[in-house]
Amino acid sequence: MDNFIVSARKYRPATFDTVVGQQHITVTLKNAIKNKQLAQAFLFCGPRGVGKTTCARILAKTINCEQLRDDVEACGQCDSCKSFQHGNSFSIHELDAASNNSVDDIRSLIDQVRIPPQTGKYKIYIIDEVHMLSQQAFNAFLKTLEEPPAYAIFILATTEKHKILPTILSRCQIFDFNRIKVGDMASHLAAIATKEGVSHDPDGLHIIAQKADGGLRDALSMFDQIVSFSNKAVTYQAVIDNLHILDFEYYFGLTDAIIKEDSPSALLLLDEILSRGFDGSHFISGLASHFRDLLVAKEPATLKLLDTSDTIRQRYMQQSQQASPGLLLSALNIANQCEINYRTSKNQRLQVELALLKMCHIGSAIQLAKNGAVQLVNGEAEKKKLNESVTAVAASDRPDEPADDSAAGARPVAATASHVAPAEPGPRVADRQPSAAVCDPAPATTMKSRSWGSVKLSNAIPDLTKIFDDKEAETGVDEPELLSGDEREHFTHEDLLKQWHAYADRLKAENKINLFTLMTANPPQLLADFQIGVVVENSIQQDLLNSSKIDILNDLRMKLRNFAIDLQPVQVAHETVRKPYTAQEKYQAMASKNPALDTLRRAFDLGLE
Template identity: 80%
Template sequence: MDNFIVSARKYRPATFDTVVGQQHITVTLKNAIKNNQLAQAFLFCGPRGVGKTTCARILAKTINCEHLRDDVEACGECDSCKSFQNGNSFSIHELDAASNNSVDDIRNLIDQVRIPPQTGKYKIYIIDEVHMLSQQAFNAFLKTLEEPPSYAIFILATTEKHKILPTILSRCQIFDFNRIKVADMANHLASIAEKEGISHDADGLHMIAQKADGGLRDALSMFDQIVSFSNKQVTYQAVIDNLNILDYEYYFRLTDAILKEDASSALLILDEILAHGFEGSHFIGGLSSHFRDLLVAKEPATLKLLDTSDTIRQRYLQQSTEVSSGVLLSALNIANQCEINYRTSKNQRLQVELALLKMCHLAAAIQLAKNGVTTFPEREAAEKKKPHEPVGGEADQQPTSAATTQMPAREPVVQTPPATQATPDPPSPVPDHRSPITHHRSPVPDPQPRSWGQVKLGNIIPDLNKVFEERQEVAEADEPELLSGEAREPFNHDQLLKEWHAVADKLKAENKINLFTLMTANAPQLLADFKVGVTVENPIQQDLLNLSKIDILNELRVKLRNFTIDLVPIEVANDVVRKPYTAQEKYQAMVAKNPALDVLRKTFNLGLE
């Protein structure tokens, strides 16, 4: 029984023309040999398994070939080529820097460089994994690398170019190897399968090439594994069974369930996937890639970005016509958020299921936004209970103030539920002399329910926030007087205190303790032109007030119906004893009471926290 040779060794390229996917490098090297413009040092860098060491060996063999062919390839028949192929060449030396990385190893190499080649024109040194050399070894190698003998050529190979000293990089011609394309790898695997008499299909070979992630050596190793597993029948099903790859079919079925808004089917498909041993993070990442491929397939210009076989590409083209770009973008956003939350979640399966449920409701939510529907059954039920309640509620029955007695009488604005077009009440005999909020505009729903509906839908579909922002701009256009700051309903100090403490209690419930302390430590002062004075005891409180000013004003202006309210910081007078706030201030106050505390701190060299 003959010894088995793996495909990565058996079909290792022996000439420049047989190198896969690195034409930009092979053409450059062949032209350098043809024009006799060889550098003294080359650096081949790139990912694993893309042909760095292979190209270095081909270059070394071609340089010393005694009968170079017209296409600048080694003949493979001269004594130099045969000795290299047999592994006993005296002119070509390979050094593994991973195991020979000391200064002594480099010094031995330098001593060998001084000896001219016995056969061939050049003495070539291939140093693999050169980034593993120590700092001292690099320094010892510098002088020889910069000024080697005319017959010496160094070829360095590495997967981590950033670990090599800049002084080494500046002395080499650098060649960056690319990841090998999926199509090139699939074609190379197909040619090997034909030579070996192995049955195969294009989908299976494409799946192996995608799994290899640009490394041909990895692809050949997986190819040998599949051949053994499937008894020389490399099929798509054999590949996904052996390499633990999630089948495309799951993603296509799941997308169909999302389009049909069939949440139960989506959850059952997820359960089937998890039952096969796949992780939820693996599934959600693959689903994101599937949505990305559907987006790519929607445009002919980007179709070339789809790295799949022709059969799978046709399925992508078909399904991309059934789903809109808006749904795909929203689903991608939901999947991306799920991936972020997945790592830190205690119930990881629930995160994936919640993402699928959101995706199943995408189409309906987008349609609601297009139709301009922002109400929900809960809101309609609440409105049916009070179909004729005025916007202002009980505030409409309050007596008028002297500042607004000259305004014309207007009937109360009546809100009608969308489901039942109720007739408005007849004009009230009590004139409404409130603020200009209700003047010169047609009846509109209360803005508070609108924002409530917006937030609820936004929680379900985060990607529709932009749609609701546009609808909010339309709603704001219906209330020019409210948003332009013309509402100036007067209020007294008691009303201010009531709403001020209500806002403070809300901030406390949101765990904003520092801001709550600032608002409740001193009572606010009602100044002229509806300005509210807030006492600040130190710069830290003043910065906190400036940061939170907008949020406080948004609450006060709406509740007091006055959009000219502004907050003004009032600093504590110098003669007023100020409460210590920072750690330094508290320490100074304690030292003032007991000076021995400062002696204790200095004695033991203590600090403040």
Template identity: 65%
Template sequence: MENFIVSARKYRPVTFDSVVGQQHITGTLKNAIHNNQLAQAFLFCGPRGVGKTTCARILAKTINCENISDKSEACGQCDSCISFQNGNSFSIHELDAASNNSVDDIRNLIDQVRIPPQVGKFKIYIIDEVHMLSQQAFNAFLKTLEEPPTYAIFILATTEKHKILPTILSRCQIFDFNRIRIEDMANHLAHIAAHEDIQYDQDGLHIIAQKADGGLRDALSMFDQIVSFSNKNVTYQAVIDNLNILDYDYFFKLTDAILIENPAQVLLTLNDILNNGFDGSHFISGLASHFRNLLVAKEPSTLKLLEVSESIRMKYLDQAQKSSTGLLLSALNIANQCEINYKTSKNQRLQVELALLKMCHLSSAIKLSQMGSIQLPEASEGLKKKRPDLAQAPSTPAPAVKPSVPVNEEKPSTYTSSAAPIATVKEQAVEPEPLNLPPKVKKGAWGSAKSSMPSLPDLNSIFDSKVEEDGGDEPSLVKGTEQEEISQEQFIQAWKVLATQIKKENRINLYTLMTAVPPKLVGNKIEVDVENMVQMDVLSTAKIDILNYLRPVLRNFSLDLHGVIMEHDLVRKPYTSQEKYQAMVQKNPLLETLRKELNLGLS
């Protein structure tokens, strides 16, 4: 027990070649040593646990080594190497800037720099967490860092590069350390496990590497913890139990239930996950990552982007073949929105359950969408044959024709859901009050005035056969070829009937606009006087509804509607004495003659 050393210290690299995942750094440092082109100051930046301080120690030891190998590595056997390994080197000094961050500490360091090394060629100072130095300490350190003695080398290490003064950065060679790849960490853990005679599972080591988030020191700490937990048997199950990690199997099981549209299984799986102590936000984030991995696995060329073990990669590949790209993209979007709204939701579990239920019905929604985008030949041809007849004789009744293929009522397709002739639909509608229409209009088409006129949406449905299909949901004008001459009396009568129906629908603003000033019919152009832009917007919004009623009723499909802003003559009351006098002169010009004869002025 007394001799136990944690893996992060026991297996700390001692040579450049043994550093994990930082080949671009170690290669540059080895070349600099080999070519004798060492800088006076180095700055090592990067996340925690990626090897900054380790590389600084290896560099310091190698620089002062008396027998550097051909590969620019320290021999580890000379007096300088042995004294450094024992921690009693007089030429290599380590300073913790977190606890020595004052100006006095930097002044003491500067005084030490003036003394040449007693052993070795260089005097090396490693300053860890250098961003913790105060502003005054940085300023005191500037001159020494810019022009140090020829035998002095400074190696600075920090995790927060942005906190260091630009004047310090400009005096250093900067090396940015990367996060260590998952594959490299897993292989390093496997090497340690083999050396320590520990049984391990490759999937378990990958989970440890993923949890470490690029930091090898964190990975080694978790590895030691799991070795103790599992009694030297690092399995996949032991790792997820000890580190409280959501198992891949949960996500694979959940996705299978979504693919077969089984909401009961989805909700039960979520309940198991929450009962095991996992947070809903953590779960939905993991599910989004799972869908992302499935999208990556859809293409063999991108399969290498999955940072998982080989067995898990095969599971992703198998499930990706069963899933459509559209479903995965939609599910990923739902999961992303749920994650965004999770923290602000009062009922967070309901937020997650609602997202999962939406995912369960994605397959049905995609199928309905595909059905809606398919135009059936028989039905479309039948409609094309019907429309010319309807345009010529809209009031002629004809027997209803059923479509040869059933149409989904929830998701309308590109053809109409009923192929019944227009006259049949007209007879089923509630008729308006009779109008004095041209002789060609038969009363049978509209019926008698037994009830009030139907609402505008119902009238629109009557003329569905003449509506241009724009592919959108916005209302469009009915079309036709008839252009009957309209008398002013017929137009005003139809206008009043329409205004009465609009009043019953509680569209008071539009009713007031239509009845305030009688409209003018100039040829085929209807001009409505409006007082301001607000009324103009009301009229523009209702334009389609108005024309869709007036055109077929008056049998003139060239009618158009325009608003005309009325001009108001503004009369300004006289205010000043001059203005009052001018107003009086306009009423009686002799007043000006009297003023001039009497030589009067204005007060």
């Protein structure tokens, strides 16, 4: 027991090749040593437990090695390597900036830098957690870092690069360490377990690697803990029991219940999970991750994003084939929303149960949406068929249609349409008689035809009316307005006032009081060429009319059946009356209204104050 060393120290890498998951950094450092292109200041930054300090020590030992190997690794046999391994090297110094962060500590270090190395070629200073230095300490260290002696090399390490002064960063060669991948970490743990004679399974090691969140030191600490707990048998069950991790089986079981729409089973599984002491927020977060993994497992191209063992990966692939992408995406969205609302909810368990119930009914909701889509498609098909009938009937009755045998292809269509219904036209399609308008820019012409787009409809109106009446009886939807962009039906000033005030009343109901006041303050004027004059009293009303002009015109053109209608603002001429300000001006204004006032003033010889 006295000789026990934790795995994080016992299996700490001693060479660049044994560093786990940081090949992009170790290769760069080895090439710099080989080519003798060493910077005088390095900054190693990244999360905790990924090998920053380890790489700093390996770099320091390799730089001063007296018998460097061909693969640019320290020999481990020379005096410099042995003194470093025993911790009594005079050329390599370590400083913990977390506890030595004052100006005096940095000044002491600067005094040491002035002394050349007694053994070895370089004097190396490793400053760990450098972001903990005070502002004054950084300033004291800045000059030395900028112009160090040729034999001095500084290696700084930090987990929070953003706290370091930009002036320090600009003088360092920066290396960013990555989080160690789950696969690399699991392989490293398996190698250590083999050396230690510990039985293990891949699922358990993968769970440890996932729990470590990219930090190998944390993974090794958990590994030692589980080895002691399980008596040298690192199994999946031992790992989830010791680390209090929710079993994957619960997530797979819940997903099966959601696919089968078995809400009672889902609620019972949730009750079992909560009774084991797991937090609802932790559970719903894990369930969301499970749905994400199922989506990833559906496609071979994204399968590499799944950080699990081969056994669990197969389970994900099997279950992902049973669930549709729509179900998984909807369930993932519900889980994320539940996770957001969980902390603010007064009844947190009900929040999770409600989410599970929603997930269990996703399949029914998707089927209902599909049925609605089918009905919509059928409705569109009916509408398209109706439009084709309208077009065929209209084309058969065009006045410019040839009367010879060349038009024989169109005549049967008209004959077919004529059998629809020879009923009288309804009130919606009654012919409007042209009225004697104030303006008559063109010869009066009776506009009996309607058009849909550019298709003219004239004598076929009774047949079309029957078609639209039948369609309206089936769907309950009013027939579409059949207007063309060139229709110009005459209307009187009374017709204009009727539609004008009807639109103004709708504005009042919608609480658009300013526009209602503008339209009702002065009656509209019917000018030549179907122009409507609108009285505006100021620039504010002018802007209001311009911004609302399109909506007003759309309504009037449809109701009055004339697309030539346009609005023209009419400015009101106001007489400028100067308001009296002085006493004399006020007296004169009053005397002009009442001449007896001036007689009174003269009789009593009154003056103005």
